[in-house]
Amino acid sequence: xxxxxxxxxxxxxxxxxxxxxxxxxxxxxxxxxxxxxxxxxxxxxxxxxxxxxxxxxxxxxxxxxxxxxxxxxxxxxxxxxxxxxxxxxxxxxxxxxxxxxxxxxxxxxxxxxxxxxxxxxxxxxxxxxxxxxxxxxxxxxxxxxxxxxxxxxxxxxxxxxxxxxxxxxxxxxxxxxxxxxxxxxxxxxxxxxxxxxxxxxxxxxxxxxxxxxxxxxxxxxxxxxxxxxxxxxxxxxxxxxxxxxxxxxxxxxxxxxxxxxxxxxxxxxxxxxxxxxxxxxxxxxxxxxxxxxxxxxxxxxxxxxxxxxxxxxxxxxxxxxxxxxxxxxxxxxxxxxxxxxxxxxx
Amino acid sequence: xxxxxxxxxxxxxxxxxxxxxxxxxxxxxxxxxxxxxxxxxxxxxxxxxxxxxxxxxxxxxxxxxxxxxxxxxxxxxxxxxxxxxxxxxxxxxxxxxxxxxxxxxxxxxxxxxxxxxxxxxxxxxxxxxxxxxxxxxxxxxxxxxxxxxxxxxxxxxxxxxxxxxxxxxxxxxxxxxxxxxxxxxxxxxxxxxxxxxxxxxxxxxxxxxxxxxxxxxxxxxxxxxxxxxxxxxxxxxxxxxxxxxxxxxxxxxxxxxxxxxxxxxxxxxxxxxxxxxxxxxxxxxxxxxxxxxxxxxxxxxxxxxxxxxxxxxxxxxxxxxxxxxxxxxxxxxxxxxxx
Numbered sequence: 001x002x003x004x005x006x007x008x009x010x011x012x013x014x015x016x017x018x019x020x021x022x023x024x025x026x027x028x029x030x031x032x033x034x035x036x037x038x039x040x041x042x043x044x045x046x047x048x049x050x051x052x053x054x055x056x057x058x059x060x061x062x063x064x065x066x067x068x069x070x071x072x073x074x075x076x077x078x079x080x081x082x083x084x085x086x087x088x089x090x091x092x093x094x095x096x097x098x099x100x101x102x103x104x105x106x107x108x109x110x111x112x113x114x115x116x117x118x119x120x121x122x123x124x125x126x127x128x129x130x131x132x133x134x135x136x137x138x139x140x141x142x143x144x145x146x147x148x149x150x151x152x153x154x155x156x157x158x159x160x161x162x163x164x165x166x167x168x169x170x171x172x173x174x175x176x177x178x179x180x181x182x183x184x185x186x187x188x189x190x191x192x193x194x195x196x197x198x199x200x201x202x203x204x205x206x207x208x209x210x211x212x213x214x215x216x217x218x219x220x221x222x223x224x225x226x227x228x229x230x231x232x233x234x235x236x237x238x239x240x241x242x243x244x245x246x247x248x249x250x251x252x253x254x255x256x257x258x259x260x261x262x263x264x265x266x267x268x269x270x271x272x273x274x275x276x277x278x279x280x281x282x283x284x285x286x287x288x289x290x291x292x293x294x295x296x297x298x299x300x301x302x303x304x305x306x307x308x309x310x311x312x313x314x315x316x317x318x319x320x321x322x323x324x325x326x327x328x329x330x331x332x333x334x335x336x337x338x339x340x341x342x343x344x345x346x
Numbered sequence: 347x348x349x350x351x352x353x354x355x356x357x358x359x360x361x362x363x364x365x366x367x368x369x370x371x372x373x374x375x376x377x378x379x380x381x382x383x384x385x386x387x388x389x390x391x392x393x394x395x396x397x398x399x400x401x402x403x404x405x406x407x408x409x410x411x412x413x414x415x416x417x418x419x420x421x422x423x424x425x426x427x428x429x430x431x432x433x434x435x436x437x438x439x440x441x442x443x444x445x446x447x448x449x450x451x452x453x454x455x456x457x458x459x460x461x462x463x464x465x466x467x468x469x470x471x472x473x474x475x476x477x478x479x480x481x482x483x484x485x486x487x488x489x490x491x492x493x494x495x496x497x498x499x500x501x502x503x504x505x506x507x508x509x510x511x512x513x514x515x516x517x518x519x520x521x522x523x524x525x526x527x528x529x530x531x532x533x534x535x536x537x538x539x540x541x542x543x544x545x546x547x548x549x550x551x552x553x554x555x556x557x558x559x560x561x562x563x564x565x566x567x568x569x570x571x572x573x574x575x576x577x578x579x580x581x582x583x584x585x586x587x588x589x590x591x592x593x594x595x596x597x598x599x600x601x602x603x604x605x606x607x608x609x610x611x612x613x614x615x616x617x618x619x620x621x622x623x624x625x626x627x628x629x630x631x632x633x634x635x636x637x638x639x640x641x642x643x644x645x646x647x648x649x650x651x652x653x654x655x656x657x658x659x660x661x662x663x664x665x666x667x668x669x670x671x672x673x674x675x676x677x678x679x680x681x682x683x684x685x
Contacts, residue, residue: 321455
């Protein structure tokens with residue numbers, strides 16, 4: 001098997017402790033490779049990073065129009081939220097609007113990421129625990145689609161259900177490839193997920209940004225999704241999360257979304273450059289480090305606040321339970337060499 | 347740098363989601379390699395996997411004698427515990443014995459690692475405490491060493507403190523080589539940790555199991571430490587944890603200890619073999635499936651032992667609704683080593 005290069009290392013004291021291999025690419029709207037490292041043709045599961053693509057089906061089904069969905073609700077459909085009260089509020093309102101309840105959600109439950117949310121999750125007996133699931137917003141959106149299609153909401157996660165067929169066809173449209181069952185697996189929130197190459201993931205985001213080779217309404221809908229994500233970064237995840245914080249600082253030019261198992265997808269909107277990253281072993285911290293470092297090099301003349309954030313989330317220092325610095329993340333030599341020329345265009 | 351082979355694979359459906367590379371070796375007490383894969387000469391940080399080696403300082407300092415430490419005390423000093431009731435109690439008993447307080451521990455505050463203890467921690471809104479730190483037992487041990495040496499206990503976690511100097515000497519004797527300040531870091535619990543070749547740690551465990559190359563005292567102390575550990579497998583880590591479950595099932599013939607960032611060290615006490623494993627990317631689950639398969643292949647397990655091992659040899663991956671999404675398995679490269 002061909003192997004991806006080392007992207008990041010972690011040192012402890014003066015010796016390297018862990019290494020992280022992976023691949024990333026920057027692809028334009030015409031599927032040209034602007035920069036790439038590692039095998040970008042290998043299929044990966046992108047988990048939550050693909051939610052903005054899946055959200056296109058909210059428009060395709062007519063749910064946005066029928067339920068007069070707000071930008072906040074559209075963001076929750078794309079979110080991997082922390083389960084804090086401001087997330088839960090929007091989700092409960094959204095559920096009410098479509099005449100569904102938490103009992104209809106089939107995403108399952110897990111301990112939420114938010115600090116306050118965690119305490120509520122363990123102590124509150126009033127709220128259904130499924131609401132705290134980081135994907136609950138996307139699942140409400142899928143219920144909305146089922147409703148507008150006039151389908152049973154039950155079993156909306158089965159790959160044969162019309163909701164999933166619609167999401168699949170929206171995905172196929174933006175990646176420009178059909179997906180058969182050989183790519184199919186089940187995601188952590190129980191919905192069908194398809195293995196797609198890193199390159200096509202990046203292409204999809206580039207095309208959603210530019211509208212190239214897509215039906216005209218796709219660009220309009222994608223623009224609303226991207227704008228909403230940028231407008232409400234705190235609803236998308238939380239202000240402590242890298243993707244939320246960094247988007248906020250990039251003046252509507254950057255969309256970025258993390259996915260489980262070491263994935264990031266995004267787009268630089270002014271250039272329509274789609275970006276995709278996967279760490280081979282699935283390590284999320286390494287993915288966040290590399291994505292922050294990549295963006296920092298890509299956008300050279302960034303303003304102070306952007307740089308500050310990228311330095312913060314691309315933090316090299318690792319500290320232990322007593323607050324002592326034990327080591328740091330290191331970018332592997334040469335992996336960003338190709339970015340020099342691109343960054344000049346900024 | 348040449349890449350280590352893939353040892354573990356995480357499948358989602360029928361497709362590969364994540365891969366984990368690494369190296370391992372199985373050695374005899376005289377250093378002869380029985381099995382090995384990957385770059386076993388590369389220096390790795392053993393982290394918590396060598397607590398049983400570090401515990402030798404309890405004997406060398408005279409702390410075992412001075413405080414009449416029993417097997418439970420020694421086991422908790424070798425533990426990376428879950429912070430469950432039995433662990434917190436054992437650490438408290440140890441601290442009381444040596445006249446120290448939780449505040450003397452320099453391991454840092456932590457939320458309990460174990461699921462039950464953690465849920466209780468959040469539900470009861472307990473304050474964070476150093477006693478919940480998974481290394482608190484080892485740190486109680488180090489306080490005991492300081493007291494027995496008659497030195498100031500404060501600062502015992504620093505590399506220049508007499509306690510850490512003694513711990514370093516103990517490790518060096520067992521692995522048969524000097525530890526270098528050029529491959530030194532601070533561990534999660536703030537004590538110094540030294541990287542050494544993966545082979546050195548397998549050799550250390552083989553020597554502690556066989557006595558080969560060790561002084562008579564170290565042979566005796568090693569035997570006591572291993573016996574205390576295998577006799578108290580659930581003090582060493584916790585319920586439903588691989589090293590605890592396997593040590594319990596092997597009923598005294600397996601010493602096994604996890605270390606942070608994808609490390610395992612251990613010994614087959616009856617066969618007097620030592621082994622060590624490091625996953626390059628530090629993934630714990632990958633380390634678990636790999637070590638279970640390695641032990642399955644080298645231990646000639648009984649039916650009971652085999653059943654315990656099989657629980658960890660592959661891992662069904664389930665999602666939030668407990669639906670099977672994939673599987674964590676070892677690679678064909680790993681299996682081929684034993685065929």
